[in-house]
Amino acid sequence: MLKTKTSSRQAPGRFPCAQCGAVLKYAPGTTLLVCDYCGFENRIECHAGVIEEYDLQKALRQLSEPRTEAPKAQIHCNECGAGFQFEANIHAGECPFCGSPIVTTTTQSKPIQPKSLLPFRIKESEARQRFQRWIDGLWFAPNAVKKYARSESKLTGVYLPYWTFDSNTETDYTGERGDIYYVDEPVQITRNNRVVTEIRRVPKIHWTPVSGRVSRFFDDVLVGASNSLPRKILDALQPWDMEQLIPYDENYLSGFRSEFYQVDLDEGFDHAKQVMGSVIYRDIAYDIGGDHQRIHQIRTRHSATTYKHCLLPVWSAAFRYRNKSYRFVINGRTGEVQGERPYSWWKIGFAVLAALLLAAGAYYYLESTGALQHRQSGTYYSAPYYNGNRY
Numbered sequence: 001m002l003k004t005k006t007s008s009r010q011a012p013g014r015f016p017c018a019q020c021g022a023v024l025k026y027a028p029g030t031t032l033l034v035c036d037y038c039g040f041e042n043r044i045e046c047h048a049g050v051i052e053e054y055d056l057q058k059a060l061r062q063l064s065e066p067r068t069e070a071p072k073a074q075i076h077c078n079e080c081g082a083g084f085q086f087e088a089n090i091h092a093g094e095c096p097f098c099g100s101p102i103v104t105t106t107t108q109s110k111p112i113q114p115k116s117l118l119p120f121r122i123k124e125s126e127a128r129q130r131f132q133r134w135i136d137g138l139w140f141a142p143n144a145v146k147k148y149a150r151s152e153s154k155l156t157g158v159y160l161p162y163w164t165f166d167s168n169t170e171t172d173y174t175g176e177r178g179d180i181y182y183v184d185e186p187v188q189i190t191r192n193n194r195v196v197t198e199i200r201r202v203p204k205i206h207w208t209p210v211s212g213r214v215s216r217f218f219d220d221v222l223v224g225a226s227n228s229l230p231r232k233i234l235d236a237l238q239p240w241d242m243e244q245l246i247p248y249d250e251n252y253l254s255g256f257r258s259e260f261y262q263v264d265l266d267e268g269f270d271h272a273k274q275v276m277g278s279v280i281y282r283d284i285a286y287d288i289g290g291d292h293q294r295i296h297q298i299r300t301r302h303s304a305t306t307y308k309h310c311l312l313p314v315w316s317a318a319f320r321y322r323n324k325s326y327r328f329v330i331n332g333r334t335g336e337v338q339g340e341r342p343y344s345w346w347k348i349g350f351a352v353l354a355a356l357l358l359a360a361g362a363y364y365y366l367e368s369t370g371a372l373q374h375r376q377s378g379t380y381y382s383a384p385y386y387n388g389n390r391y
Helices: 056-063 124-136 143-152 231-236 265-288 345-368 371-376
Strands: 024-026 032-035 041-043 074-076 090-094 101-103 156-191 194-224 257-259 292-321 324-331 337-339
Touching (some): 056 265, 124 292, 194 265, 194 292, 231 324
Antiparallel strands (some): 032 041, 090 101, 156 194, 156 292
């Protein structure tokens, strides 16, 4: 999977129509390349095959070896004859002179090539509808932003690079288990302008030292390998139907942009370990049991760790509001929308004021009806509480 080339000129993939010879574009949700000129549907030949996992440690050793960096390739468009270069992180897009779809290999710029992908399922028209419903549902957004977003947003279909990691983990831990018990204690309170003493049940926690080991196998921990969007947006696009991955086929990229990975393999695994670590922490808390847990030390070992490099589809766009750009993306498989948005502070302030007025009104009503005094005259017991899910 790791390759090196030094050629400085690339012949891009070409997708001619079998009927008229015009350049084709992939039709989302199908296995077809549809001709914009004659309408002929050119079927993409399906290549069945197992999506292979690659040994992480072996790849990291190979990546640590010196390699010659090739100069950025000059792309030659077969349709108009123009020569040009894509942006630094792009390997599929359109010719800037004639608009023809261009797909180049990633071999020259990156030592690891994508071996699988999820094709677009959501069409641009449906993606736009999903975005409009999302922007309409932003309660605290300025009213004008919805008009700006609708009029200025142009959707671009992009295949984003991702890493996936599988790993067996074993984790040793030390900590403490907290169990709640109750004692009766005298408490002085003021009732009807008099200081009285009541016996109340008060919760206490008994801590016991513990240690142990938990094991878990992680499958397809997904890490975005693009720096074009904030990680919180990339992560929020999940879940992806990774079981539907197909072998990499550049036909599915025709008419879309596609990015090189910008997060290297080792950096991607570091982030994956953080994701795994949060799950392992929950496993430890569950293993300790009790009502509370304190975790003092964690030592995790990874074994049989493998990775995949794949491309996943998103519709991406941005809109400007008051001289600031806000980005959003739509999962090209599920239609899930995530993005940045402006806030209307006067709307937020009005909502806070309304909540305070409502709370004050409820308090006045309870006091005027004597409900608060009736509540104070009752016997009080501390309610037990459970914190087993505290991480």
